[in-house]
Amino acid sequence: MSNGPIQITDRTNGAVAPTDERIPLKLIGAIVAVGSLAFIGILTETVMTVLFPELMREFDVDMATVQWITTIYLLAVAATMPVSSFLKRRFPLKAIFLAALALAIVGSLIMIVASAFPMLIVARVIQGIGSGIATPLMMNIILEQSPRSKIGRLMGVGSLVITVAPAIGPTVGGAVTSVLPWRAIFVAAVPLMLIAMVIGLKCIEQKSPTEAAYLDPIQLLSIVLALCGLVLALNQAGVAVSAAMAGTPATRSAVIAAVSLIVGLGSLVLFAFSSRKAFSPLLRLGILRDRVVLLHLVEYTILPIVSIGFGYVITNVAQLSLGTSAFLAGSLVLPGALVGAVCSPLGGWLYDRFGAVRPILIPLGIAILGPVLLLVFSMRLTPAMLAGFYFIFGFFFALGNPNVMTSALSSIPRQFAPDGNAIFNTCLQFGGAAGTALFSTILAVAQAGHGEEGSAEFMHATAVGGMWTFAVMVVICVVGWACLAAAFRIRSRRAA
Structure with missing residues (x-):
């Protein structure tokens, strides 16, 4: 210093x-x-x-x-x-x-x-x-x-x-x-x-x-209903699909999911409309008119689907496909999650030293290798391979992804940083909730009708579900990386 x-x-x-x-x-x-x-x-x-x-x-x-x-x-x-x-x-x-x-x-x-x-x-x-x-x-x-x-x-x-x-x-x-x-x-x-x-x-x-900020009750009610509705819709949709594939009643969960989705989307539209008309909006959504900020937000919403969903996928594939104990299954996630968490400040140091582009795009590009390897070896995985391939993702994801919000907020005036912070953190939470719902549903669909838990047929079906899940993870990672690449390209053109 x-x-x-x-x-x-x-x-x-x-x-x-x-x-x-x-x-x-x-x-x-x-x-x-x-x-x-x-x-x-x-x-x-x-x-x-x-x-x-x-x-x-x-x-x-x-x-x-x-x-x-x-x-x-x-x-x-x-x-x-x-x-x-x-x-x-x-x-x-x-x-x-x-x-x-x-x-x-x-x-x-x-x-x-x-x-x-x-x-x-x-x-x-x-x-x-x-x-x-x-x-x-x-x-x-x-x-x-x-x-x-x-x-x-x-x-x-x-x-x-x-x-x-x-x-x-x-x-x-x-x-x-x-x-x-x-x-x-x-x-x-x-x-x-x-x-x-x-x-x-x-x-x-x-x-x-x-x-002297004013809290508009209509905006508050609409954003609460929007977020609760969307999160609940994701949760109950997963429950409904899982129940349907298992042959148990799914009508109640399906109805809750449909109603929640309608309420959530309608409330979100109401919130966006009322924010445009408000003198003191709850969230100043105008920052999202900047395509650079919007593309950063898309990545920051969809990548947590993978990072948070990994914990569910690995522990379940390990137990239900590879036959490990619950303790060992949980331990497989720990090295990658811990090293990723500890490396977050290192990623921040790289951002301070080299700017946004390389410290974000290079680590996140390498992180995609983790789910790619899991996809390639999905039908012959071992517990060590699960832990090792997740380690690759966790390490490089932690180097790059925490800088995404920092990079996005650097494009807006500092007085709007609290709005950007609230929007990005809210989308992070939503992405995490979506990840568990999405991947649990994929596994449930793959397992449905393939015998009892512990049988060879059920274990094979879980491995197939893992393969589908890892393929979805690869697609999400590639889309997120492409959004960031496009954002930096726009920013570079502006600077030029």
């Missing part, structure tokens, strides 16, 4: 501006404090999936019911994130932080004392709202307060928080519940959040004034 301001060139638009290279210690503390809330929220989301069998026994519910613990959490997160831009403009950062903290603590306390399943659902809604506030807040602090020449690596640190939690979630859940009651996870989370509160109150600084 240097000892004073220097001149640097913004590699994305060619502007020259004085920037202080030093990263303030208070900024690091603020990122740690807010990032801890985001980390705990995402960690508990993935931990809960491991607890499904235990929760089904304790609360006497079936699999279709217990899955709502995760679904309702994703709905709450997706519905809250679009409001982050308004919160950033209207309220002080510390007030937003304390609101997210209070929601996270209250949700954890309800989980600890819950004696009925509906109480768990209420707790997950509260925790989802808290996490939906905390994650964009962390990114907003980084975008607003980072030295311009260090923004890439600090955004990488933010991505590290978001990606390492789902990587270790299943392992943490399995380890803790093997020796302690499942509620111990939330007991341990409360003191960690209190420590984060102390750090946050000391380190979070207000660098920009608040505004």
Whole structure:
């Protein structure tokens, strides 16, 4: 680090501006404090999936019911994130932080004392709202307060928080519940959040004034209905297809999916229309008129379908096709997920050093090799091959993809960064929800009518489903890479 301001060139638009290279210690503390809330929220989301069998026994519910613990959490997160831009403009950062903290603590306390399943659902809604506030807040602090020449690596640190939690979630859940009651996870989370509160109150600084922003109830209701409807439609469509292929009643899920899709798309159109007419829109969607930003957003929406869906696909293919134990199946994902998470700051450093194009396109191009190899060897995979090919994807995906949002937001004025942050994080959540729904449906279709679980026919059918899934992953990766290549080509023409 240097000892004073220097001149640097913004590699994305060619502007020259004085920037202080030093990263303030208070900024690091603020990122740690807010990032801890985001980390705990995402960690508990993935931990809960491991607890499904235990929760089904304790609360006497079936699999279709217990899955709502995760679904309702994703709905709450997706519905809250679009409001982050308004919160950033209207309220002080510390007030937003304390609101997210209070929601996270209250949700954890309800989980600890819950004696009925509906109480768990209420707790997950509260925790989802808290996490939906905390994650964009962390990114907003980084975008607003980072030295311009260090923004890439600090955004990488933010991505590290978001990606390492789902990587270790299943392992943490399995380890803790093997020796302690499942509620111990939330007991341990409360003191960690209190420590984060102390750090946050000391380190979070207000660098920009608040505004008299107005929250239009029609816009708020329409975006909440849009996101909840679309996420629910994806979830229930997967359930309906799986049930139909298994020969069980699927009418109820199909009707819910169709109604949710209609409500979601209609509400999305209403939100876009009302935002154009509003004096103080909830999200300033005008930034998406820039084709460079829009193409970045398309990639940032569809690539998480692959990255988050991988965790489901590998663990299920390993168990249902290769016959591994649940513990080994979960361990296959861990190396690739962890190395990818740890490498996010390295990708940010490459962005700061070389600009956007090469540190994004080259790693993401190599990352496509992972699903390509899985597709090629899909009918003769071994657990080691599953882990190794996913490792290739996880490592190079983490080097390139966290820089995509940074690159996109560099194309818009800084005062619109909170809107861009909210839009990109919301689409990230939506892509993740879509990934699990899509790939679970593909596997269910392939397995339908091929005997009982554990039979040779069923294992072969699962391998075929894995082959279809890996083919879809390759297509998604190629489309995402092509969108970025087109965006950089447009940007280059503008610069010329």
